[in-house]
Amino acid sequence: MAATFIQVGLADFERVFSMPRKDDPSRRAFELVRPPGSEAYYLCKLRTNEHGTLCVKVLTSVAADHASARDCGEDAIRACLYWQDKEGWEKGLGIAKRVNRSGGADRTAADVVLRALERAREVVECRGSFPACPQCGRPMVERKSARGAFHGCVAYPDCRGTRNIPLTPQKV
Numbered sequence: 763m764a765a766t767f768i769q770v771g772l773a774d775f776e777r778v779f780s781m782p783r784k785d786d787p788s789r790r791a792f793e794l795v796r797p798p799g800s801e802a803y804y805l806c807k808l809r810t811n812e813h814g815t816l817c818v819k820v821l822t823s824v825a826a827d828h829a830s831a832r833d834c835g836e837d838a839i840r841a842c843l844y845w846q847d848k849e850g851w852e853k854g855l856g857i858a859k860r861v862n863r864s865g866g867a868d869r870t871a872a873d874v875v876l877r878a879l880e881r882a883r884e885v886v887e888c889r890g891s892f893p894a895c896p897q898c899g900r901p902m903v904e905r906k907s908a909r910g911a912f913h914g915c916v917a918y919p920d921c922r923g924t925r926n927i928p929l930t931p932q933k934v
Contacts, residue, residue, distance in 0.1 A: 765864040770839070772802060772809045772824050776783040776881055779804045779820070792882075806882065808889050810897040813917075814847040816892065818885050820878055839863065839874070841881040843888055845901050845916050855903060857888045861922035897923035 772794075779792040793806035804820040820841045843857040859881035863874050892901035894917040902913035902925060915923040 766867060766869070768863045768865060768871055770822075770824070770871045770874050771865055772822065774875045775802075775804065775822055775824070775878075775927050778875045779841050779873070790883055792820065797908055798826060800826055801913055802826045804882075806886070808886065811894070812863075813899050816889060816901055817846060818842070818882050819844050820882050841878065841885045843885050843892075847900075847917075855892060855901060855916070857885050859884055891922075893925060895921060895923035896925065897921055 769813060776794070779790075779794070781791050783789045783791045794802060794805045795805050796802045802822050802824045804822070806818040806820075807815050808818065809816040820840055821839060821900075823839050839861040841859045841861070844857045845853045845855060861874060861878045861881055865873060892903065894900070895902050895917070898915060898917060898921045900915055900917050900921065900923075902915055902923065904911055904927065905914040906912075911927050912927040913927060915921040
């Protein structure tokens with residue numbers, strides 16, 4: 763059976779992404795953000811400190827002023843892990859899970875959106891691999907040097923915080 767392109771709109775996303783937060787049921791886990799002239803996305807804040815917020819963005823590929831997503835071949839639904847600084851600076855942390863809008867004839871827009879939610883959950887599980895910088899509290903990412911791998915602050919060169927990555931014992 764040939765794969766078919768599935769059109770997805772904000773109404774489809776709203777049915778799934780309007781779930782309440784576990785720690786505060788009066789608020790949504792994923793906030794809908796509709797920046798003018800850009801695509802709408804959902805934002806889930808994971809960890810906040812005085813420097814910013816570690817969050818998951820689910821990019822919908824729906825223009826903020828339209829109801830439906832881009833056409834076939836312009837697919838961009840994905841879940842990404844981001845750091846948002848208090849000054850408005852954003853840094854992707856290299857974790858991104860793509861969601862294709864194709865499937866068999868029995869697939870629906872709801873299937874696509876549920877896959878987007880599942881990808882967002884996978885990204886949330888990755889947050890533990892980004893320890894907090896000991897100097898400024900921002901996330902740290904793995905970097906490589908001539909002496910090996912280490913964790914370095916995402917705010918480099920403004921912050922030069924580093925941590926050694928513990929070596930795992932080699933099996934013989």
